[in-house]
Amino acid sequence: MSADSFLTxxxxxxxxxxxxxxxxWVIGNVTELKDRISGLFGSTDGTxxxxxxxxxxxxxxTSGAWVLYQAARTxxxxxxxxxxxxxxxxxSRFMDxxxxxxxxxxxxxEPQHRSVLLDQLENIGGWLVYCICHVGQxxxxxxxxxxxxxxxxxxxxxxxxxxxxxxxxxxxxxxxxIVALLAFLISIVLAYQGATQLARFGxxxxxxxxxxxxxxxxxxxxxxxxxxxxxSGSGFAAENGTMKLNEEIDAMQTIGLDPFELLVLPRVVAxxxxxxxxxxxxxxxxxxxxxxxxxxxxxxxLGPYLAQVQSAVTPWTFWFGIIKxxxxxxxxxxxxxxxxxxxxGSAESVGRLTTVAVVQSIAMVIAADAVFSVxxxxxGL
Amino acid sequence: xxxxxxxxxxxxxxxxxxxGDHVVHRDLDLDIHRxxxxxxxxxxxxxxxxxxxxxxxxxxxxxxxxxxxxHDLLKEPPRKRLQYQRQWGMLFQRGALFSGLTVLExxxxxxxxxxxxxxxxCAELARLKIHLAGLPPYAGQQYPSELSGGxxxxxxxxxxxxxxxxxxxxxxxxxxxxxxxxxxxxNLIQYLQDALQLTVVIVTHDLYTLANVxxxxxxxxxxxxxxxxxxxLRQHPDPWIRSxxxxxxxxxxxxxx
Numbered sequence: 184m185s186a187d188s189f190l191t192x193x194x195x196x197x198x199x200x201x202x203x204x205x206x207x208w209v210i211g212n213v214t215e216l217k218d219r220i221s222g223l224f225g226s227t228d229g230t231x232x233x234x235x236x237x238x239x240x241x242x243x244x245t246s247g248a249w250v251l252y253q254a255a256r257t258x259x260x261x262x263x264x265x266x267x268x269x270x271x272x273x274x275s276r277f278m279d280x281x282x283x284x285x286x287x288x289x290x291x292x293e294p295q296h297r298s299v300l301l302d303q304l305e306n307i308g309g310w311l312v313y314c315i316c317h318v319g320q321x322x323x324x325x326x327x328x329x330x331x332x333x334x335x336x337x338x339x340x341x342x343x344x345x346x347x348x349x350x351x352x353x354x355x356x357x358x359x360x361i362v363a364l365l366a367f368l369i370s371i372v373l374a375y376q377g378a379t380q381l382a383r384f385g386x387x388x389x390x391x392x393x394x395x396x397x398x399x400x401x402x403x404x405x406x407x408x409x410x411x412x413x414x415s416g417s418g419f420a421a422e423n424g425t426m427k428l429n430e431e432i433d434a435m436q437t438i439g440l441d442p443f444e445l446l447v448l449p450r451v452v453a454x455x456x457x458x459x460x461x462x463x464x465x466x467x468x469x470x471x472x473x474x475x476x477x478x479x480x481x482x483x484x485l486g487p488y489l490a491q492v493q494s495a496v497t498p499w500t501f502w503f504g505i506i507k508x509x510x511x512x513x514x515x516x517x518x519x520x521x522x523x524x525x526x527x528g529s530a531e532s533v534g535r536l537t538t539v540a541v542v543q544s545i546a547m548v549i550a551a552d553a554v555f556s557v558x559x560x561x562x563g564l
Numbered sequence: 565x566x567x568x569x570x571x572x573x574x575x576x577x578x579x580x581x582x583x584g585d586h587v588v589h590r591d592l593d594l595d596i597h598r599x600x601x602x603x604x605x606x607x608x609x610x611x612x613x614x615x616x617x618x619x620x621x622x623x624x625x626x627x628x629x630x631x632x633x634x635h636d637l638l639k640e641p642p643r644k645r646l647q648y649q650r651q652w653g654m655l656f657q658r659g660a661l662f663s664g665l666t667v668l669e670x671x672x673x674x675x676x677x678x679x680x681x682x683x684x685x686c687a688e689l690a691r692l693k694i695h696l697a698g699l700p701p702y703a704g705q706q707y708p709s710e711l712s713g714g715x716x717x718x719x720x721x722x723x724x725x726x727x728x729x730x731x732x733x734x735x736x737x738x739x740x741x742x743x744x745x746x747x748x749x750x751n752l753i754q755y756l757q758d759a760l761q762l763t764v765v766i767v768t769h770d771l772y773t774l775a776n777v778x779x780x781x782x783x784x785x786x787x788x789x790x791x792x793x794x795x796x797l798r799q800h801p802d803p804w805i806r807s808x809x810x811x812x813x814x815x816x817x818x819x820x821x
Contacts, residue, residue, distance in 0.1 A: 209728065210675070211679060213689070214680060214681055214685065217685060244760075249688075249689065277760075282692070529707075529709040
């Protein structure tokens with residue numbers, strides 16, 4: 184008898200089917216065991232009673248015991264008599280204790296089928312409710328922030344100056360190298376693209392106008408905002424989220440500290456202050472990159488380059504970029520801290536909401552930029 | 565399956581663990597016998613968890629041997645080592661359930677990874693394990709974050725049982741549970757050990773578990789193991805062991821039992 188035959192059966196005359204159970208009934212063999220069992224089910228013609236003779240059983244674990252037990256129960260459900268006999272003591276205890284009281288699994292009842300239309304309506308409704316709740320939460324968050332702000336304005340000694348400075352350092356000073364590098368590179372990209380296109384009209388000189396205006400009005404501040412959102416907006420969300428999960432925010436409240444005063448307001452103020460400075464840096468370094476491109480593309484030395492820039496750019500071009508910076512900083516900081524404070528449940532949600540915070544803050548920055556563009560054009564600036 | 569090996573099931577020989585100048589284990593020996601429930605005890609920072617992690621291969625010791633059924637795990641190639649360790653289950657202190665998966669999926673995962681089973685059989689076996697761990701059937705559909713502390717431990721136990729292990733390591737199984745839940749978890753461990761003929765290693769500070777569930781105790785003192793039954797250890801001259809097994813809590817417990 185081979186060790187992997189598991190079941191050998193023969194009909195005896197009196198309507199009985201004798202089944203010899205052999206081999207190792209363990210989890211690694213379960214698929215094969217199931218096959219053998221269904222083979223057995225196929226050859227029960229003319230039988231009333233199936234007797235499993237288990238004295239030759241090798242190893243048995245819970246999975247194997249379950250397969251065997253289930254086979255007997257299935258046979259009973261089909262109107263046969265089924266008997267499991269001849270277990271060694273250890274095995275019979277196994278059968279009784281482990282699988283004997285395993286309840287029949289009932290498929291969870293499908294909810295009554297409704298029309299697809301109704302399901303869709305329910306989806307839309309749920310989504311609308313979620314949106315309304317979300318907007319409500321956002322407004323409540325902003326109002327709380329505003330309240331804390333005025334509270335701190337009236338009582339300035341309560342303002343967390345240290346936290347703000349620490350955040351200015353982390354979000355601002357430490358961002359200098361990456362902001363400078365990317366501003367430099369992006370102005371070179373702009374100049375090379377512009378020069379190739381404008382050369383067709385023989386207007387290479389306007390490459391400088393193009394680079395300078397785009398950089399000062401849009402690219403400088405936008406680039407800074409995207410980098411800050413990636414560096415600090417995500418950081419705010421992850422830090423506050425971890426603190427929330429760790430019950431640190433609850434702990435603050437129980438010892439009478441206001442989490443908005445400690446975790447939200449200083450960060451928002453820090454970004455509002457640092458964004459214009461970082462934008463200024465991006466502008467300056469970007470113009471330097473423009474100068475290098477002008478020298479390489481147009482053989483134009485620094486003096487004429489600066490003169491050309493001055494003729495292309497009005498003070499408003501510059502201020503227009505700078506004015507947007509604190510607004511973007513505010514959007515990034517509030518989005519980051521907002522999602523951080525709304526972490527709940529598991530550690531997984533910290534990661535998810537951090538991603539949401541970054542994507543949403545960049546989206547809001549671009550949306551705000553669009554509003555600025557429309558406004559400025561309608562004001563004729 | 566490796567052939568039956570006479571002598572201790574798992575042997576730790578001359579284990580050395582150091583972190584910089586800080587010596588955790590110094591020439592540590594430990595025997596774990598087949599079919600016993602061994603309680604592992606030691607002060608905070610005495611290296612209980614490091615010992616378990618070394619046996620499980622989660623921590624590489626500076627020296628020594630870990631023998632499982634006579635094979636030195638530290639000298640086996642990693643693949644071979646995994647083969648042996650598949651016969652072990654571990655219950656981590658805080659469950660370590662995968663938070664993105666339901667309880668049922670958590671229990672199914674090891675089976676799906678290591679065995680070629682159809683999804684239906686997987687689910688059915690996972691439900692059996694969930695039942696064995698004493699959870700109601702609906703718990704299978706829940707996520708770990710929706711479970712109470714006791715249920716998390718039971719779900720983690722169900723996952724540890726998924727591959728039909730012969731050895732079960734439990735890291736502080738009753739810590740953080742209320743007395744009722746802790747008591748029923750103790751009973752569960754005894755029941756499973758008896759029904760499945762498991763070898764169980766429990767890291768615990770729960771004196772009740774030590775006195776009533778464990779067959780033998782191993783105490784880590786000064787980087788080495790002193791092993792014996794509760795009565796033997798109560799006679800031991802070492803001051804730390806004396807204060808541990810003769811403290812007021814232990815005395816009170818033994819008076820009532």
